[in-house]
Amino acid sequence: MFFYISQLFSFLVMPLTSVLILLVAGQIIREGRWKKRLQVAGVVLLLVVSNNFLANLLINYWEPPFKSISDLAHYEVGIVLTGVTNLSKTAEDRTFFSHGADRATHAIQLYKEKKLSKILITGGQGLDPVNDQKEARKLAEFMVIAGVLPEDIIVEDAAKNTRENAVFTKEMLEAYYYPTDQPYLLITSAFHMFRAEGCFKKVGLQVDTFPVDYYGNDRLLDYTGIFQPSPNALLIWHKLFKEWLGIAAYRLAGYM
Numbered sequence: 001m002f003f004y005i006s007q008l009f010s011f012l013v014m015p016l017t018s019v020l021i022l023l024v025a026g027q028i029i030r031e032g033r034w035k036k037r038l039q040v041a042g043v044v045l046l047l048v049v050s051n052n053f054l055a056n057l058l059i060n061y062w063e064p065p066f067k068s069i070s071d072l073a074h075y076e077v078g079i080v081l082t083g084v085t086n087l088s089k090t091a092e093d094r095t096f097f098s099h100g101a102d103r104a105t106h107a108i109q110l111y112k113e114k115k116l117s118k119i120l121i122t123g124g125q126g127l128d129p130v131n132d133q134k135e136a137r138k139l140a141e142f143m144v145i146a147g148v149l150p151e152d153i154i155v156e157d158a159a160k161n162t163r164e165n166a167v168f169t170k171e172m173l174e175a176y177y178y179p180t181d182q183p184y185l186l187i188t189s190a191f192h193m194f195r196a197e198g199c200f201k202k203v204g205l206q207v208d209t210f211p212v213d214y215y216g217n218d219r220l221l222d223y224t225g226i227f228q229p230s231p232n233a234l235l236i237w238h239k240l241f242k243e244w245l246g247i248a249a250y251r252l253a254g255y256m
Contacts, residue, residue, distance in 0.1 A: 082123025
């Protein structure tokens with residue numbers, strides 16, 4: 001129930017949803033002063049959340065810096081969070097990726113560079129699945145094709161959110177007789193790392209972080225970024241609002 005309520009609430013307060021509510025309200029309300037104020041507020045908010053310069057500035061502030069692979073210690077297990085495949089496409093012979101494929105590809109690179117002995121993939125299906133595919137298993141199939149030995153992959157395919165990722169991962173590690181007092185490498189998107197790390201530490205796992213899948217870029221100032229509205233900026237604001245709301249909800253629920 002918590003999962004469904006949080007999804008509904010996050011939808012209602014997303015920046016683009018807020019823009020639409022303001023503009024529609026500005027059309028419906030008859031009182032002239034408020035009608036104009038709502039319409040202006042909607043347009044101003046749309047200009048702000050579609051500005052790529054502001055979005056890039058904000059996401060660069062939020063995302064933690066990436067870490068050098070050569071400086072990493074060796075870990076017995078790297079924990080990969082899912083949420084990066086397109087499960088709405090049903091296919092038995094391939095894995096369709098959406099934004100976030102770095103979670104899988106960088107884990108494979110760490111494995112091949114001997115930074116990880118095993119890879120634990122955690123995540124099943126999200127809200128209202130359209131088929132019976134489990135994301136962790138689709139990522140495992142991809143990793144095997146890419147050269148990871150099947151016996152070096154541990155699959156947890158029941159988790160539906162970050163809280164369950166942490167709880168079920170701990171159970172899986174204990175089932176494989178891995179001690180919970182040693183550090184594991186947590187691999188997830190940079191924008192999501194703060195919440196993920198908090199959840200894993202809350203359940204008693206020691207994790208070091210390896211953020212991947214960056215939305216920010218190094219270009220800080222350019223003409224198009226300042227003056228040209230960008231759908232990419234809307235995506236960044238959407239990701240950030242959803243993540244911030246998730247953090248607030250998880251803290252209220254005691255998950256981190």
